[in-house]
Amino acid sequence: MNVRRLIPAAALTGAVALGAGALTACSGATAAGGAKDGKLDVVASFYPLQFLAEQIGGDHVAVSTLTKPGVEPHDLEITPKQTAQLGEADVVLYLKTLQPAVDKAVEQAGVENTVDAASLTKLVHHDLAGEDEHGSGAEHGSEDEHGHEHGEAGDDPHVWLDPVKYAEIAKGFGATLEKADPAHAADYKKNTADLVGKLTALDTEFKDGLKNRTTDTFITTHSAFGYLAERYGLDQEGISGVDPEAEPSPARMKELQALAKKDNVTTVFFETLASDKTAKTLAADTGLKTDVLDPLEGITDKSQGADYVEVMRSNLKNLQKALGSK
CATH class of the missing domain: 3.40.50.1980 (Nitrogenase molybdenum iron protein domain)
Incomplete structure (x- = not known):
């Protein structure tokens, strides 16, 4: 799992306090309340990851998103100031290759705790318009030392539209929150199980429907x-x-x-x-x-x-x- 060393929110209180107001402006959503209410400050790159973080984090996290409602995620641009502010988050959850501007900002910000959702499931290549008859192709990507698949150029990043793969990402991120905030690990585990249950039911609805x-x-x-x-x-x-x-x-x-x-x-x-x-x-x-x-x-x-x-x-x-x- 592509997660850099995670540390509890309490250890980041000073850093979060300094960046709280600025990060809120960056994301366009309520965020960075960790210094005041003890919540883990989670920044998600766009809506599907925001939803996942909110569902799993529950009352123990303050979630913001870099992509405001109505903005096409592929077109997102991030300023140098926002890149600097990004580094104040406790955890950043993004999906590598989907939003080049976010990939660049995460790298430049030197964010301490990042979770690449693409590393929590297996990305594959899907041929695009006119490339083949059926619209799907061979798998690509390389595994890290933990056996997780990392997307390569050409891999399809739209993995959240498969409820089964989305559930795999949920499980991986839930485990990350458990390590980042062990005091509330039991709640994260329960919330993850609840979300995976909803996604499993959704998968069944699609199969039957x-x-x-x-x-x-x-x-x-x-x-x-x-x-x-x-x-x-x-x-x-x-x-x-x-x-x-x-x-x-x-x-x-x-x-x-x-x-x-x-x-x-x-x-x-x-x-x-x-x-x-x-x-x-x-x-x-x-x-x-x-x-x-x-x-x-x-x-x-x-x-x-x-x-x-x-x-x-x-x-x-x-x-x-x-x-x-x-």
């Missing part, structure tokens, strides 16, 4: 759903690869039109944090419907649910409709 479908193929503007597709035997076809704002080539649009007809595709999916222009263009050219498939990179008032579990259930409902599940 996607049975008896009429097609395996779904088209999306953002190729973020490789892990979800792999878990439930689906074929993801991205219009523009990992960048939801990229303009697809005419050849790719023509290819998708033919594929939609061949595989009985009914729906083109777009997401809440990006433009639906390409989805609507393809849908208009092919007579298909459009709907939302949310990669859960952030929660806003436009999201189809208030948290990770609710939005994932909305995704399931929209997939069932599109794939003809009965």
Whole structure:
């Protein structure tokens, strides 16, 4: 597990006190209360890791996020001042390769206690738009001395969209909090078990809910759903690869039109944090419907649910409709 030496929050009281107000400004959320209320100050890089930290940490942590609601995580920029402020956190939880600006800031800040979520599960490579027929590919990555997989360039970072892999990250981070704050280890262990239980139930809902479908193929503007597709035997076809704002080539649009007809595709999916222009263009050219498939990179008032579990259930409902599940 890629965790640098962790020390209890009490030992960092002075440092947290100095950086508390500044870190709050950095994250746009309540944070860094460790010096006043004894809570562990946890900074998460974006929403899925924020949700995980809040669920597991409970009342013993103050969680903030570097990515404000409505901001596309891939586009996040961090100032030198924010990088300096980041070093005052007790624990930083991020996902290496997803947000280059965060990777750079964590390295430059010399953060004492970091958890790379990518090291808590196994990242794989998923071929992107037009690279192969099924949208999934060979595994890559190297293991550290503890046998944990580290992502390489080209590995798909959108691992939280698979409830099973997300649960693996939860278990690893829960163990980290137990070591960082042993006085509350029992609570972290219980909270982790509760969250893993919810994710296991969600996995079952997807397995049962996607049975008896009429097609395996779904088209999306953002190729973020490789892990979800792999878990439930689906074929993801991205219009523009990992960048939801990229303009697809005419050849790719023509290819998708033919594929939609061949595989009985009914729906083109777009997401809440990006433009639906390409989805609507393809849908208009092919007579298909459009709907939302949310990669859960952030929660806003436009999201189809208030948290990770609710939005994932909305995704399931929209997939069932599109794939003809009965």
